[in-house]
Amino acid sequence: MPDQVPLQLGNTRLDRLHLALESGALLQAGKMLNALHPGEIAHLLESLPMAQREMIWELVNEENGGEVLTLLADEVRDDLISKMDVSELLAATEGLDTDDLADLVQELPRTITQEILDSLDQQHRERLEAILSYPEDTAGGLMNPDTITVRPEVTLDVVMRYLRRLRDKIPHQTDILMVVNRDGKYLGVLPLTVLVTHDLDDTVAEVMSLDVRAIPANWDDGRVANRFEQHDLISAPVIDEEGKLIGRITIDDVVDVIREEGEHQFMGQAGLSEDEDMFAPVLVSTRRRALWLGINLLTALMASWVIGQFEATIEKIVALAVLMPIVASMGGIAGSQTLTLTIRGIALGQISGKNTRWLILKELAVGSLNSLIWAGVVAVIAGFWFNDVNIGLLIATAMCINLILASLTGTVLPIALEKLGIDPALAGSVLLTTVTDIVGFLSFLGLATLFLI
Amino acid sequence: MPDQVPLQLGNTRLDRLHLALESGALLQAGKMLNALHPGEIAHLLESLPMAQREMIWELVNEENGGEVLTLLADEVRDDLISKMDVSELLAATEGLDTDDLADLVQELPRTITQEILDSLDQQHRERLEAILSYPEDTAGGLMNPDTITVRPEVTLDVVMRYLRRLRDKIPHQTDILMVVNRDGKYLGVLPLTVLVTHDLDDTVAEVMSLDVRAIPANWDDGRVANRFEQHDLISAPVIDEEGKLIGRITIDDVVDVIREEGEHQFMGQAGLSEDEDMFAPVLVSTRRRALWLGINLLTALMASWVIGQFEATIEKIVALAVLMPIVASMGGIAGSQTLTLTIRGIALGQISGKNTRWLILKELAVGSLNSLIWAGVVAVIAGFWFNDVNIGLLIATAMCINLILASLTGTVLPIALEKLGIDPALAGSVLLTTVTDIVGFLSFLGLATLFLI
Numbered sequence: 022m023p024d025q026v027p028l029q030l031g032n033t034r035l036d037r038l039h040l041a042l043e044s045g046a047l048l049q050a051g052k053m054l055n056a057l058h059p060g061e062i063a064h065l066l067e068s069l070p071m072a073q074r075e076m077i078w079e080l081v082n083e084e085n086g087g088e089v090l091t092l093l094a095d096e097v098r099d100d101l102i103s104k105m106d107v108s109e110l111l112a113a114t115e116g117l118d119t120d121d122l123a124d125l126v127q128e129l130p131r132t133i134t135q136e137i138l139d140s141l142d143q144q145h146r147e148r149l150e151a152i153l154s155y156p157e158d159t160a161g162g163l164m165n166p167d168t169i170t171v172r173p174e175v176t177l178d179v180v181m182r183y184l185r186r187l188r189d190k191i192p193h194q195t196d197i198l199m200v201v202n203r204d205g206k207y208l209g210v211l212p213l214t215v216l217v218t219h220d221l222d223d224t225v226a227e228v229m230s231l232d233v234r235a236i237p238a239n240w241d242d243g244r245v246a247n248r249f250e251q252h253d254l255i256s257a258p259v260i261d262e263e264g265k266l267i268g269r270i271t272i273d274d275v276v277d278v279i280r281e282e283g284e285h286q287f288m289g290q291a292g293l294s295e296d297e298d299m300f301a302p303v304l305v306s307t308r309r310r311a312l313w314l315g316i317n318l319l320t321a322l323m324a325s326w327v328i329g330q331f332e333a334t335i336e337k338i339v340a341l342a343v344l345m346p347i348v349a350s351m352g353g354i355a356g357s358q359t360l361t362l363t364i365r366g367i368a369l370g371q372i373s374g375k376n377t378r379w380l381i382l383k384e385l386a387v388g389s390l391n392s393l394i395w396a397g398v399v400a401v402i403a404g405f406w407f408n409d410v411n412i413g414l415l416i417a418t419a420m421c422i423n424l425i426l427a428s429l430t431g432t433v434l435p436i437a438l439e440k441l442g443i444d445p446a447l448a449g450s451v452l453l454t455t456v457t458d459i460v461g462f463l464s465f466l467g468l469a470t471l472f473l474i
Numbered sequence: 475m476p477d478q479v480p481l482q483l484g485n486t487r488l489d490r491l492h493l494a495l496e497s498g499a500l501l502q503a504g505k506m507l508n509a510l511h512p513g514e515i516a517h518l519l520e521s522l523p524m525a526q527r528e529m530i531w532e533l534v535n536e537e538n539g540g541e542v543l544t545l546l547a548d549e550v551r552d553d554l555i556s557k558m559d560v561s562e563l564l565a566a567t568e569g570l571d572t573d574d575l576a577d578l579v580q581e582l583p584r585t586i587t588q589e590i591l592d593s594l595d596q597q598h599r600e601r602l603e604a605i606l607s608y609p610e611d612t613a614g615g616l617m618n619p620d621t622i623t624v625r626p627e628v629t630l631d632v633v634m635r636y637l638r639r640l641r642d643k644i645p646h647q648t649d650i651l652m653v654v655n656r657d658g659k660y661l662g663v664l665p666l667t668v669l670v671t672h673d674l675d676d677t678v679a680e681v682m683s684l685d686v687r688a689i690p691a692n693w694d695d696g697r698v699a700n701r702f703e704q705h706d707l708i709s710a711p712v713i714d715e716e717g718k719l720i721g722r723i724t725i726d727d728v729v730d731v732i733r734e735e736g737e738h739q740f741m742g743q744a745g746l747s748e749d750e751d752m753f754a755p756v757l758v759s760t761r762r763r764a765l766w767l768g769i770n771l772l773t774a775l776m777a778s779w780v781i782g783q784f785e786a787t788i789e790k791i792v793a794l795a796v797l798m799p800i801v802a803s804m805g806g807i808a809g810s811q812t813l814t815l816t817i818r819g820i821a822l823g824q825i826s827g828k829n830t831r832w833l834i835l836k837e838l839a840v841g842s843l844n845s846l847i848w849a850g851v852v853a854v855i856a857g858f859w860f861n862d863v864n865i866g867l868l869i870a871t872a873m874c875i876n877l878i879l880a881s882l883t884g885t886v887l888p889i890a891l892e893k894l895g896i897d898p899a900l901a902g903s904v905l906l907t908t909v910t911d912i913v914g915f916l917s918f919l920g921l922a923t924l925f926l927i
Contacts, residue, residue: 039828060704068824070832181670188671194708195667196649213666214648217634218641250733251513253726255647255708272725273706279729280703283736284818290743291807291814299819300829303836307843310811314848317807321800322855329796329859335788342795343782346802346911347774354744354770358763361744365737366752371521375492376753379523383756390760395767402775406782458799 038065042076051080059085063092066101070300075104087113091121095296099128107133111140118192119145120165120274123152151267160245161238163278164259164268167192170199173208173226177216180225194271196255200229207235207258207266235260238267242278247370249275286364289446292316316451324349324458331466334474340407341469344416347399349461352423355391356453359384359431364445367435381432388428389421396420411473419465423457430456491518495529504533512538516545519554523753528557540566544574548749552581560586564593571645572598573618573727576605604720613698614691616731617712617721620645623652626661626679630669633678647724649708653682660688660711660719688713691720695731700823702728739817742899745769769904777802777911784919787927793860794922797869800852802914805876808844809906812837812884817898820888834885841881842874849873864926872918880910 041050054062054077062081066074066089078101081089090098090113102110110129114122114137126134126149138146148166155161169191171180180198184191197210209229219228235258236245249257249272259268284295292313301309328335328345335342363380366372372380396417404413430453435445438452494503507515507530515534519527519542531554534542543551543566555563563582567575567590579587579602591599601619608614622644624633633651637644650663662682672681688711689698702710702725712721737748745766754762781788781798788795816833819825825833849870857866883906888898891905 036826036828058705060706064700064704064822064824067822068826068829070829070836184667184670185672191667191671193706194649196647196708213670214637214644217637217666217670218644219638247517250726250729251517252511253513253646255649255725272708272729273703276703276725276729276732279732280736283733283740287736287740287743288814288818290740291811293811293814297815299815299824299833300836303839303843306836306840307847310808310840311844311847313811314804314807314844315851318800318804318848318852321803324803325796325800328799332792332796335795336792339785339789339795342788342792342798343778343785345795346781346799347771347778349799350774350777350911351767351771354767355763358744358746358766361741361746362750362752365741369517369520371517371752373489373521375489376521376523380752383523383753383759386756387759387763390756391764391767394760394764395771398768399771458803 038077042073047080050077051082054080055082055085059088060092062089067094067097067298067300071100071302074300075101083112083115087115087117087125088121091117091125094298095128096294096298096301098125100298102128107136111137118165119148119167120152120163120268123149123162124157126153127157155238158242159238160236160240160242160259160270161267163242163245163270163274164238165192165271166268168199168258168266168269169195170201170266171211171225173200173202173224173229175225176221177219177223177225177228178221180211180216181221194256194273197230197233199258199266199269200225201266205265207260207264209233210258233257235264235266236270237262243282243368244370245270246275246278246282250279282368286368286446289444290361290450292447292451317454320451320455320458323455324462327459327462328466331462331470334466334470337474338412338469340403340409340412341466344403344412345462345465348416348419348423348465349458351395351399351420352427352457352461353454355388355424356427356431356457357450359388359428360435360445360449360453363432363435364449367439367445372436377436381429384428384432385425388425392421392424395424415468415473416465419461419468422464423461426460427453427457491530495526500533503530504535507533508535508538512541513545515542520547520550520751520753524553524755527753528554536565536568540568540570540578541574544570544578547751548581549747549751549754551578553751553754555581560589564590571618572601572620573605573616573721576602576615577610579606580610608691611695612691613689613693613695613712613723614720616695616698616723616727617691618645618724619721621652621711621719621722622648623654623719624664624678626653626655626677626682628678629674630672630676630678630681631674633664633669634674647709647726650683650686652711652719652722653678654719658718660713660717662686663711686710688717688719689723690715696735696821697823698723699728699731699735703732735821739821739899742897743903745900745904770907773904773908773911776908777915780912780915781919784915784923787919787923790927791865791922793856793862793865794919797856797865798915798918801869801872801876801918802911804848804852804873805880805910805914806907808841808877809880809884809910810903812841812881813888813898813902813906816885816888817902820892820898825889830889834882837881837885838878841878845874845877848877868921868926869918872914872921875917876910876914879913880906883909 038050038053041053062085066077069077110133114125126137151166197212200208200211202208209231210233211225211229215228236248238259238261256269256271258266259270261267281295288295288297399420400413400417403416404410434452435449438445438448491503491506494506515538519530522530563586567578579590604619605615650665653661653664655661662684663686664678664682668681689701691712691714709722709724711719712723714720734748741748741750852873853866853870856869857863887905888902891898891901
């Protein structure tokens with residue numbers, strides 16, 4: 022289904038803005054810009070090279086500034102923040118939701134954080150400190166303390182009057198009200214759809230729903246996302262260890278988690294961060310990519326060292342040099358298929374102690390069957406190419422060894438890395454390639470040395 | 475942030491269910507199972523090897539069956555459906571939301587689809603046919619026609635009475651009511667939070683919001699997802715070409731689109747479909763993976779053919795065989811970094827005609843700088859290793875050529891593929907590797923033949 026995401030080459034709004042900027046109509050450009058939704062402004066900023074980005078950022082008014090900052094990719098945001106002074110930052114943070122403010126504050130220098138905390142009233146500050154006490158990637162770090170709570174014994178009529186008093190202070194994405202007891206313990210939810218469809222004389226206790234289980238504050242964000250997906254939630258209550266309601270998580274933040282998880286897996290394979298800014302300055306990008314290239318150079322050098330051990334063999338049979346990349350590369354492909362599947366399984370929480378053994382055996386079987394098929398094909402091609410049955414047999418054997426080992430590594434490696442607390446999405450592919458390159462060259466050239474010379 | 479998605483090795487619910495099954499307590503297992511949310515049942519089924527999956531599926535009761543089917547990954551669903559007879563399928567589709575039913579119907583044989591259509595009342599059937607008339611990956615295909623509409627001239631009191639009559643028929647994830655005129659044209663929305671906080675004597679027109687722009691039915695799903703993310707929507711109206719309201723899209727379906735887009739990018743790199751079932755039978759997995767291995771074998775054979783053209787050169791300087799994989803592999807790594815970044819940029823709609831040139835130039839600059847750094851390092855290592863300055867100069871030159879070309883290919887290739895209607899997430903990596911392998915071997919061995927022999 023997502024095959025056909027459009028290139029959006031004719032993004033007219035962007036084009037019109039460009040036009041206004043190029044013609045120097047800054048006032049008009051500013052108006053066009055601030056009429057956009059903060060999410061759209063953030064998207065626009067992310068799509069611009071650095072120089073233009075800063076020019077556009079200058080045009081964003083204070084009212085939008087804070088929310089735009091919270092919606093930007095980390096890297097773009099940090100860059101813009103680094104160029105703002107304290108008073109601009111204080112102005113931008115005014116009126117933000119507490120969870121957004123918490124996100125932002127974590128990126129700021131400590132001195133500025135203190136100034137922002139000092140500028141808040143006590144209730145607001147305590148709420149912010151509550152969020153900041155949880156790691157960013159947990160339910161506690163995702164939550165917003167601004168929940169609307171009601172007591173079970175009141176009637177819907179009382180609830181309605183309470184809501185009318187709140188009016189514009191009702192937080193966005195409020196689909197349910199939280200029902201708590203006298204001690205603040207979470208009891209259940211009162212969906213707005215229930216509120217508007219039931220008799221106003223009914224009590225909350227009579228009509229509330231017990232279906233929405235509260236999320237403990239220490240759950241990690243991946244687990245929170247799975248809960249939202251499996252239960253089709255829009256918002257969910259968060260509780261502390263004593264079952265007390267301390268906030269709620271809304272779907273917009275969960276969508277960010279899901280988006281980032283997907284990007285993390287995808288970009289991690291190439292050693293990139295999900296926050297990588299496409300329009301970062303050349304030197305910043307170069308430095309960041311250089312590290313990954315360096316790590317991979319080590320892998321390549323190790324593989325070359327293995328080949329170097331067989332110089333004498335290659336000198337006698339040059340065909341080996343011609344064919345050896347095939348063995349290494351097919352192992353890499355087979356291994357990365359298994360690796361990819363396993364990393365996704367881990368992320369979705371589909372891999373448990375119960376099915377790990379089954380999965381390893383299955384991947385071994387798939388790898389073995391495919392190694393037989395393609396080793397056969399390669400054997401025939403190589404045999405005819407160099408007019409030598411032994412070369413064919415040799416490459417077939419080496420390929421079987423490498424593909425089977427690749428399947429095993431592709432399953433076991435990410436599970437082991439995860440248990441060791443190392444991110445498989447980042448470290449998996451380079452470690453796998455090291456194994457498949459070395460085993461590929463070693464088995465092919467080693468067997469040749471043993472049997473052909 | 476998503477670094478620490480847990481392995482959930484101690485999934486107690488799964489373990490307890492296993493225990494119940496192993497001890498033969500089927501009745502108890504069935505009860506435990508059907509007490510779960512359909513989303514959780516789907517997740518559980520996806521986490522089980524085939525034989526156990528079918529056993530568990532037998533235990534799912536009719537009430538849950540249909541919804542579980544709609545929540546399963548395509549591949550798992552198709553497999554279960556293939557084993558159900560017509561009456562079971564008819565029972566499962568009863569009571570489903572129209573958009574879910576549409577998803578399901580598209581996977582069924584035509585004869586069964588007709589039976590299901592016949593079993594519906596006219597209104598229901600017309601709605602289903604309306605969805606089926608749009609491609610699955612458009613706003614029209616995602617939408618659900620079951621919207622609640624109100625007219626601008628009525629008072630909130632009338633709306634409230636209308637909702638009380640509907641009561642349990644209010645569709646899930648209803649956060650806004652749609653305001654339409656006499657001709658069914660979309661005018662704006664009435665959020666439930668506005669409904670419950672305003673005077674019941676106010677008219678809808680007085681308090682409705684014009685902020686939610688309607689989504690045209692022909693928008694593709696990636697664009698819909700971007701709109702939801704940028705505007706923090708929970709549900710949004712869908713209109714036809716004449717501006718008439720024809721349905722609404724809810725965030726749960728958008729979350730699926732985002733999840734699938736991420737998985738598509740990640741798994742596509744390894745030639746896997748995002749619907750790939752981790753627990754598919756060995757033969758099914760083998761066949762599917764074989765194709766990708768075969769395509770990559772072609773790439774590897776082409777690279778080998780290039781090396782084969784230089785057999786005489788390698789025979790004279792075996793060091794070339796030892797070092798040549800470094801040139802090819804570093805090009806592959808540099809290219810895949812650029813490719814990954816560009817594919818994500820396309821998916822996020824961040825790449826437009828305006829910034830393509832800038833992006834290409836930037837990636838070329840990054841590639842050039844990194845090629846200089848690492849070519850220098852490799853030159854020194856290779857020079858000392860083989861005690862030959864010329865070998866060092868040679869590999870440095872070849873690496874520069876390959877890395878710069880890789881950066882160019884990594885940017886231009888996915889943009890070109892997208893314009894040609896070919897999915898860059900699937901075809902990009904194999905085409906890129908072909909280029910970096912061939913250019914890597916050709917430049918290194920070709921230059922050696924020209925200058926060292």
